[in-house]
Amino acid sequence: MTDAATGTRTVVVEREFPFPPDRLWRALTQPHLIEAWLMKNDFRPEVGHRFNLRGDWGGVLDCEVLALEPNRTLAYSWNHAHDDPAYALNSVVTFTLTPTETGTHLRMEQAGFRADQRQAFGGAGAGWRQFFENLEQTLAQADR
Template sequence: MTTNDDLTKIEVDQYFPHPPTKLWRALTEPELMAQWLMPNDFQPAVGHKFTFHSRPVAKTRFSGRIACQVLELLPQKRLRISWGDADDSDGAKTTVTWTIQPEGKGTRLFIEHAGFDPDDPTQQLARKIMNGGWRSHVLRQLSELLQYLP
């Protein structure tokens, strides 16, 4: 995992001892995505709009619903989506990109969550919270799921 001092984004780099096809399934099958990230109505099609559902976070004014759209889908390589609070049309609009790269007998996953305003204290608090979430909770859940996928 890498650290990053760029206040506009979060970058995570994680190796998984699983083939790219297995990781791609976890990134693009809605029922699998719900197990490691959040419940959703995702479909792997560019332009598809969908919503993630989570717990609200009062101190960042997060509603618990994330409005997203599939921006890029390169099978077995990259998934990029828009990401913003569904109930806050004036809030941060960011993007999340998952890039997978075969490495040895496994796969390296690069996550970039970009578009945070470095001068907005609420966005920086959200960035700090999500940075910890991506690195601990999300990657742990994904790793556990991958162990049991055929």
């Protein structure tokens, strides 16, 4: 998806999870669960809280909680500084949870990829699909 006004692109990944919204919400907002499916972090569910996500590859993402509506919406900046502008990323990740008859529909949008960031854009699409696989496994193993 491309934003006509800015020319930036957005990765969208959607998936149905067989768990209620409150259970999915915990996995999106509790640091030990975020670490299990995404990355090490110092997240707190507070608008304005600045935190880091630390990848196994040694990279650090600088983030800030932008929006928070429990069991419905979570948005945060997802910024990666890099010497090469093609790899520097200033984006926003938004999770939207919608209850369904069988669980929760989760939609993730990562907006802000510039046209010259084809590799990062493609990698994000594949990466989020893998993160969602990890999330489902984490949810299946987490205390109910």
